Amino acid sequence: MVERKLRVTLITGRTIEQGVGKERGKGSIEYYESCAVCYFDKSDMIKLGIKNGSTVRVTSTYGSVVVRAQRYQWGEMPGMIFIPCGSWANVVCGDDTHSMGMPLFKGFPVEVEPAPNEPILTLDELLMKQFGRNSL
Amino acid sequence: MSKVINNVVCPICGCLCDDIEVTIENNEIVKMKNGCAQCEAKMVHGYKSEERILKPMIRKDGKLVPVPMDEAIKKAAQILTDAKYPLLFGWSSTVNEAQRIGVELAEELGSALDNCASVCHGPSVMATQEVGIPAATLGQIRHRADLIVYWAANPWTSHPRHVERYTAFTEGRFEGSQWKSYMQKMTAGASRKKMELASKRISRVKPPIRPAVCFTGPPPQTLQKPGRKMIVVDVRKTMTAEAADYFLQIEPNRDYEVFEALRCLVQDQELDVEKVAGIPVDYLKDVADAMMNCDFGVIYFGLGMTQSLGRFRNIEIAIALARDLNRKTKFIISPMRGHFNVTGANQVFAWQTGYPYAIDFTQGYPQFNPGENTAVDILKRGDNDATLIISSDPAAHFPNVVMQNMMKHPLITINPDMNAISRLGDVVFPTQWCGIEYAGTAYRMDAVPITLKKVVEAPPGVLTDEELLTRILAEVRAIKTKRGDPVGQTEITPVKHKKTVTKSKRCKPTAKPKKVTRKKKVAA
Numbered sequence: 001m002v003e004r005k006l007r008v009t010l011i012t013g014r015t016i017e018q019g020v021g022k023e024r025g026k027g028s029i030e031y032y033e034s035c036a037v038c039y040f041d042k043s044d045m046i047k048l049g050i051k052n053g054s055t056v057r058v059t060s061t062y063g064s065v066v067v068r069a070q071r072y073q074w075g076e077m078p079g080m081i082f083i084p085c086g087s088w089a090n091v092v093c094g095d096d097t098h099s100m101g102m103p104l105f106k107g108f109p110v111e112v113e114p115a116p117n118e119p120i121l122t123l124d125e126l127l128m129k130q131f132g133r134n135s136l
Numbered sequence: 137m138s139k140v141i142n143n144v145v146c147p148i149c150g151c152l153c154d155d156i157e158v159t160i161e162n163n164e165i166v167k168m169k170n171g172c173a174q175c176e177a178k179m180v181h182g183y184k185s186e187e188r189i190l191k192p193m194i195r196k197d198g199k200l201v202p203v204p205m206d207e208a209i210k211k212a213a214q215i216l217t218d219a220k221y222p223l224l225f226g227w228s229s230t231v232n233e234a235q236r237i238g239v240e241l242a243e244e245l246g247s248a249l250d251n252c253a254s255v256c257h258g259p260s261v262m263a264t265q266e267v268g269i270p271a272a273t274l275g276q277i278r279h280r281a282d283l284i285v286y287w288a289a290n291p292w293t294s295h296p297r298h299v300e301r302y303t304a305f306t307e308g309r310f311e312g313s314q315w316k317s318y319m320q321k322m323t324a325g326a327s328r329k330k331m332e333l334a335s336k337r338i339s340r341v342k343p344p345i346r347p348a349v350c351f352t353g354p355p356p357q358t359l360q361k362p363g364r365k366m367i368v369v370d371v372r373k374t375m376t377a378e379a380a381d382y383f384l385q386i387e388p389n390r391d392y393e394v395f396e397a398l399r400c401l402v403q404d405q406e407l408d409v410e411k412v413a414g415i416p417v418d419y420l421k422d423v424a425d426a427m428m429n430c431d432f433g434v435i436y437f438g439l440g441m442t443q444s445l446g447r448f449r450n451i452e453i454a455i456a457l458a459r460d461l462n463r464k465t466k467f468i469i470s471p472m473r474g475h476f477n478v479t480g481a482n483q484v485f486a487w488q489t490g491y492p493y494a495i496d497f498t499q500g501y502p503q504f505n506p507g508e509n510t511a512v513d514i515l516k517r518g519d520n521d522a523t524l525i526i527s528s529d530p531a532a533h534f535p536n537v538v539m540q541n542m543m544k545h546p547l548i549t550i551n552p553d554m555n556a557i558s559r560l561g562d563v564v565f566p567t568q569w570c571g572i573e574y575a576g577t578a579y580r581m582d583a584v585p586i587t588l589k590k591v592v593e594a595p596p597g598v599l600t601d602e603e604l605l606t607r608i609l610a611e612v613r614a615i616k617t618k619r620g621d622p623v624g625q626t627e628i629t630p631v632k633h634k635k636t637v638t639k640s641k642r643c644k645p646t647a648k649p650k651k652v653t654r655k656k657k658v659a660a
Contacts, residue, residue: 009388013439013440014294016174016375019173020174020177023148023174023182025553025555026553074373074375075385077371077372085532087556090534090539091536095516099508100259100506100507101494101507101511101512102254102255103512104443104444105255106440107371107444123556127559130539133195133543133559134560135554135558
């Protein structure tokens, strides 16, 4: 049965594509394609009724962002999603540092749902939406 | 005409690989050898991309407008001196010589001073302060380590040449490379997959669905073999895990429990549970045996430990495990530092102020308090009223909820290219790429200082981080003097670096020292 929303644990981190993208330039197409993405376990994709390349909305108590869904190829991780470090992941990350200076970037609950008709914002569009300014 | 420069240091990750070979044509890097994908992206394409900033800019009516350098420096100094509590953050991708000036600027302003370690390995620094750390240089690991554990780290993506240069896949003096056995494993795995697919096609029977309980299989026999072994512990299978002899997939936020269980097993205690963080205790027993039976073991831990629940307590217990193991064998533990000079930022700040990060100069002397003086906490409370960001990108690496507080006040950015934070700046400075356009010192992840090389000339009018900060500091002092405020007395003399030497020069024989003869005292 296809579910409308799924409650999962979000992990953010590095990928080699994100590393290459950030060195190419934050405005590059490589950075956009490697960061505005969310990796899913196959079983969770079946539950949500989504495919590689579908757009999904990830929502936490701090914010909500639309990214592209991608199947995680290296192994199984049901109940967990992975978004590479970057401006898109930061929208949903929290500010609770547990009095140590380090916000919670890994292992916190989020909700994810299909967002078929919603656009994935570019870096400049995202900055404009979040902070009301960009370089343009 | 092209020129080849050898042994160039790659200014990207904490590995600081110093064997890069670059080919220069018309003052441009056109080819790179020996580096990883990230190195190529930066040194061949990224540093000269369209995103490069060439002129200082000031935001006027919501748009960034190019201005002369003097005007931008005056504006930045005015913002910083007008602010009651500015925050100076970044410092991880610049050289030690610039970080030194940064500390002086923070002291002059009475500001908060923090570096990227606070959202990276700050908890590791805190744990090290608590219990110490058994450390070694990467050279030691390369030549001697026979058990390498990557815990919550994925060097294949964050430090692409770490495994190849320093651990499992390198040919050390006393330990061989594991590369051949990895290739055999990969070939066998590919053949097995082909066989499975073929049998599936013939039989048309669906394979049984595995229960989603534990993804970790029993430890292989090879875990107890002589020679190099690699174990990966993570919450998800990664490329690094694919190359490992054994992979433990633990549940998120439960690293502390696994470390505690391993400590118990290393100390010959029995555990009265069947599983810890989803891993059967029998499997952990084999891992503990492998750790105790090795000759020289090392745990490299990544941000999976510092950014998940437990934070610095995770590191503390990991160091405690290494301490326990050192009673049985030789064991080292080390953080996988991210940016190429974040270790240097900690070193320089500690050398100048006594503290590695999270420093506050409001009282006129440095105070250290992570959780209060750390950048995210200051921004979360909305304490600061101006921000200077240098050689880092918090707009891409801070939670947006805290970034929104940063945007309420003036923002000065110093970065070579138009990254996310520069796009948001009120005063945007260009700067040279350190390690490409100017030389300097950086600390590798094992705290070994390495000199970065200059390989091409910078665009005209673009200053180095050190020169720029020196001019901002001089302007801040000039404004304070005008106001009649007391200013620091230290004179800043920028460090002069020698030009890159491509051919070895013969040392000239030095002149013999003159003999000094004492005059005999004449008796009165």
